[in-house]
Amino acid sequence: MQLNTMNNENHTTFHDHEFALIGDFFKNLERQGPCCPKQTLKALGFCGELPENARIADIGCGTGGQTINLAWNTDGHITAIDLMPAFTENLRQKIAGTKLHRRITVLDGSMDDLPFAANSLDLIWSEGAISHMGFEEGLRYWRQFLKPSGYVAVTEATWFTPSRPAEIAEFWKENYPGIDTIPAKVAAMERAGYFPVAHFAMPEYCWQNYYRPMEDIFEPFLLKHDYNGPSQDLVDNIKREVSLYQTYKEFYGYTFYIGRKA
Ligand code: SAH
Numbered sequence: 001m002q003l004n005t006m007n008n009e010n011h012t013t014f015h016d017h018e019f020a021l022i023g024d025f026f027k028n029l030e031r032q033g034p035c036c037p038k039q040t041l042k043a044l045g046f047c048g049e050l051p052e053n054a055r056i057a058d059i060g061c062g063t064g065g066q067t068i069n070l071a072w073n074t075d076g077h078i079t080a081i082d083l084m085p086a087f088t089e090n091l092r093q094k095i096a097g098t099k100l101h102r103r104i105t106v107l108d109g110s111m112d113d114l115p116f117a118a119n120s121l122d123l124i125w126s127e128g129a130i131s132h133m134g135f136e137e138g139l140r141y142w143r144q145f146l147k148p149s150g151y152v153a154v155t156e157a158t159w160f161t162p163s164r165p166a167e168i169a170e171f172w173k174e175n176y177p178g179i180d181t182i183p184a185k186v187a188a189m190e191r192a193g194y195f196p197v198a199h200f201a202m203p204e205y206c207w208q209n210y211y212r213p214m215e216d217i218f219e220p221f222l223l224k225h226d227y228n229g230p231s232q233d234l235v236d237n238i239k240r241e242v243s244l245y246q247t248y249k250e251f252y253g254y255t256f257y258i259g260r261k262a
Pocket of ligand 1: 030031032033034035059060061062063064065066081082083084087109110111112126127128129132
């Protein structure tokens with residue numbers, strides 16, 4: 001989801017009906033961003049030995065695909081937070097009555113107003129979401145909640161080449177002007193107060209994993225909404241995003257950045 005949700009001067013304000021529509025479309029997907037359980041585990045592998053009762057936050061958790069994966073592969077407790085009630089509700093339902101119910105707390109909330117105590121978290125996780133605050137700004141704000149030497153692992157939209165065709169540059173300028181190259185992102189992580197531990201680009205199949213299931217839900221979604229203007233616009237926008245990706249995927253993608261509180 002590259003749609004802006006933050007209500008401040010740098011971001012477009014969301015109208016309630018658009019918000020509900022976006023929730024209604026994306027809640028039907030396992031994931032709301034490019035993803036792959038293998039890459040989540042690879043990133044986790046760079047986060048050192050977590051203590052037995054690790055305190056973990058998953059920010060912008062969506063419907064919790066990676067939250068559940070993290071829970072199965074760590075000890076301790078995960079607090080998963082998202083702004084979109086349709087997503088948090090979906091995650092609550094998924095874990096209700098399972099073993100994970102005690103290990104995952106699901107909160108409705110915003111990533112720029114987190115409920116954690118200072119120096120309380122061993123790990124902050126965030127896949128496909130930090131762009132809503134901006135990479136450096138988000139990292140800078142979240143840092144206070146990490147214990148000394150705690151880890152952060154985030155995915156972020158990244159340019160893979162020094163220059164790129166105008167059409168795709170324009171798309172990102174409109175949707176997330178914060179996209180930048182790996183060296184620029186690593187420098188931003190350092191400025192935000194972290195030691196960069198590792199980074200790796202997510203393979204193309206992570207995007208196909210994200211986009212492919214959409215093909216099955218476009219039609220039922222449009223039907224549900226009587227093919228009204230806003231639902232058609234949303235589907236058209238998503239289809240355009242997918243088609244641009246297929247054309248320009250060599251120029252950009254998501255990169256995982258793992259850092260340690262300095
Ligand atoms: N991590 C999930 C979802 C990624 S999509 C996955 O990888 O599948 C980005 C998520 O960020 C969405 O679920 C969206 O609702 C959430 N989000 C956007 N703005 C937010 C904010 N201000 N605070 C918390 N979550 C936010």
